Amino acid sequence: MTGASAVAVKEIEVRDLRLAYGGKEVIHGISFEVYRNEILAVIGPAQSGKTSMLRCLNRTIEFTSSASVTGTVRVGGEDVRKTGDIFALRRKIGMVAPLPVGLPLTIYDNVAFAPRCSGLQRKADLDPIVEKSLRQAALWDEVKDRLGSLGTALSGGQQQRLTIARALSHQPEILCLDEFSIAIDPVTTMRIEDVLKELQEEITIILVTNLTQQARRLSDRTMFLLEGEIVELDSSEVVFSGDARSEKTRDYVRGVFG
Numbered sequence: 001m002t003g004a005s006a007v008a009v010k011e012i013e014v015r016d017l018r019l020a021y022g023g024k025e026v027i028h029g030i031s032f033e034v035y036r037n038e039i040l041a042v043i044g045p046a047q048s049g050k051t052s053m054l055r056c057l058n059r060t061i062e063f064t065s066s067a068s069v070t071g072t073v074r075v076g077g078e079d080v081r082k083t084g085d086i087f088a089l090r091r092k093i094g095m096v097a098p099l100p101v102g103l104p105l106t107i108y109d110n111v112a113f114a115p116r117c118s119g120l121q122r123k124a125d126l127d128p129i130v131e132k133s134l135r136q137a138a139l140w141d142e143v144k145d146r147l148g149s150l151g152t153a154l155s156g157g158q159q160q161r162l163t164i165a166r167a168l169s170h171q172p173e174i175l176c177l178d179e180f181s182i183a184i185d186p187v188t189t190m191r192i193e194d195v196l197k198e199l200q201e202e203i204t205i206i207l208v209t210n211l212t213q214q215a216r217r218l219s220d221r222t223m224f225l226l227e228g229e230i231v232e233l234d235s236s237e238v239v240f241s242g243d244a245r246s247e248k249t250r251d252y253v254r255g256v257f258g
């Protein structure tokens with residue numbers, strides 16, 4: 001873990017997680033932990049189950065009717081399948097999808113959307129959340145004078161930061177990013193990487209990325225997921241220094257396959 005984090009608190013605990021779509025199993029009984037305030041990178045080739053695994057954490061997998069899940073996922077010690085308040089669970093775990101998913105609303109309303117849904121209506125309550133979320137996403141300075149313009153009129157990189165600001169507007173404890181930099185330029189990507197490093201002080205981050213260099217730059221630990229199984233889960237230093245336990249991991253990070 002970065003810095004001198006003393007005792008590692010388990011923010012997420014996954015035990016024997018299995019997921020099938022319409023009877024075809026795609027995640028085969030995986031177990032792992034995510035520690036508070038770490039950045040855990042999840043790498044692996046296409047179709048490994050990275051996105052599906054994220055969707056099991058906040059139960060958005062249930063939007064897919066053919067999906068069936070077994071095993072246990074605990075977030076903050078609570079079994080997510082036994083939670084009485086699924087909306088609170090989904091607020092706790094922010095998700096950022098590969099492509100920006102802006103609503104056809106103003107910049108302000110995009111960020112205020114979720115807080116409004118949870119009952120906040122007064123401008124005096126919303127303004128500070130909108131400003132804080134946009135600042136955390138390193139977008140505030142660029143948009144503060146045009147909060148009333150459409151979010152969809154921003155550049156691709158700005159829209160992706162707007163998506164991050166929206167995810168942060170829930171004040172999540174965990175932020176999952178699924179290949180967030182797929183559609184943005186390297187300079188913007190580096191800016192967002194800086195943002196994530198800062199956010200790590202406050203929240204726990206799971207970063208699904210196909211960019212092994214990005215995983216290496218940002219993460220404390222790295223999971224290599226291959227065909228629905230965890231091949232490796234170790235400190236990123238070990239995984240990327242060529243000392244990974246599995247030959248498959250060593251090949252993958254060297255770019256030999258995947």
Ligand SMILES: Nc1ncnc2c1ncn2[C@@H]1O[C@H](COP(=O)(O)OP(=O)(O)OP(=O)(O)O)[C@@H](O)[C@H]1O
Nearest residue numbers: 021026044045046047048049050051052053064066
């Ligand atoms: N909604 C769905 N219905 C049926 N099968 C699905 C669905 N979503 C994913 N799958 C299957 O589950 C497996 C894992 O897919 P998933 O999208 O989780 O992988 P991934 O590692 O995120 O891939 P990528 O790197 O391409 O995003 C694949 O075989 C995929 O075809």
Ligand SMILES: [Mg+2]
Nearest residue numbers: 050051052178
């Ligand atoms: Mg995916």
